[in-house]
Amino acid sequence: MRIKSLLRQWRTLFGLLLVSSIWAAASAAPNPPPLLCVDDDADLECVETPETSQPPPAPQPPPSTGGDYDLSDALAGVPFTVNTPVLPNISEEVTVTPSTIAANKVNGRRLILQPGNYGNQSFGTQDQEIVIQPGVEIGTLSIDRTARRLHFRATPVRSGRIRTITTGGSNNNGITDLFFEGLYVNDNGSPSANNFHGARIAIINSHIIASEYAVGGFHGVTDFILANSHAHTDSNGGGNESNMRSHSPVRYVVVDSRLQKSGLSKKHTLRIHAGPPGDRPADDIYIARNQLDGSRVAIRGTGTCGAENGQPDACETAGLGTVWFDNNVIYQPGFNNASLYTGSPAHDTDRPQMMYVRNNSLYTDRAPYFSPSTPRSNWEVSNNSVAPYQPPPPDSWDFR
DSSP states (O other), X not given: OXXXXXXXXXXXXXXXXXXXXXXXXXHHSOOOOOEEEEEOSSSEEEEEOOOOSSOOOOOXXXXXXXXXXXXXXXXXXXXXXXXXXXXXXXXXXXXXXXXXXXXXXXXXXXXXXXXXXXXXXXEOOEEEEEEEOTTEEEEEEEEOTTOEEEEEEESSTTXXXXXXXXXXXXXXXXXXXXXXXXOEEEOTTSOOOOBOOEEEEEEESXXXXXXXXXXXESSOEEEXXXXXXXXXXXXXXXXXXXXXXXXXXXXXXXXXXXXXEEXXXXXXXXEEEOOSXXXXXXXXXXXXXXXXXXXXXXXXXXXXXXXXXXXXXXXXXXXXXXXXXXXOXXXXXXXXXXXXXXXXXXXXXXXXXXXXXXXXXXXXXXXXXXXXXOOOTTOEEESOEEEOOOOOXXXXXXXX
């Protein structure tokens, strides 16, 4: 009996050892490869994929849309103090439609525009923010003289469309603190001009297309910034004007932008005047880090000034102060003469009193830079290059 009992205990122990060894072997076996399930719009198919010790890749960030550029980037390197727009003081937010926007033009209110055609819109309020979304269409956006601290922005950047922007139109314009951010402005070939007047006005991260002036201003502007924007005037639409034009600007900054002039009339990519004669000088003008396509730049006294117009004394008191023109790339095909026209040496008051022209690259087959004029003796002109004309490469400029 004792022998049978020992045999039963031995068989039990042997069975336990056998089960343990099988379990250990199974535990040591590699895991089966994971399954990858693919939905091919018909059946869900699962296939084995090799196992890897690498973690899954991190999701890629969304592509940059130029919306990260801000006013601090625009003011980098500016050699004088610029007063930036004061942002609105917002106390409430309302979502509006074309039928409800008029009732919500209220001081201190942010308006979120739902998709729709809003027609022409005029704002004379204070402390308002207007947010444009995809599908929003605005005709002429007018800013009245009573306007203060208005912020127009699009989200996503450069979504929706505004046909034309105009801000008042007098030499004593009281408009102040306008901030246009990430807008898309396009007159779709129907000749219109955008005009900006007043004090503390900034346009950044925007795309402006016009048949006349993309960015104009005949009645003076103070503390003006255009930055990280593409301003394009295409005269094939029927207009016959420069791309950018400003009279009597003071503290005027154009940086990190593409200024483009194309079409039947080449005129100028950028044109700045002091005057009219006798008042409203222009001073502290900073043009830097831009790409200028299609025609020349003119910085001089009034448009009626100079011997070439038969009025040699017209600009004696116009007053054109200090201009910086640095680190720009200019593509000028066979239109006009001088790439940088600064007035006639025969009438020195038609010209900037001090001008810095440094580190610019010019591509042209015409007379370079100041020809037929020559710089004033006190100007600083250095490290500028000239090469045969070539059109700008497709990737030569993009929003930052």
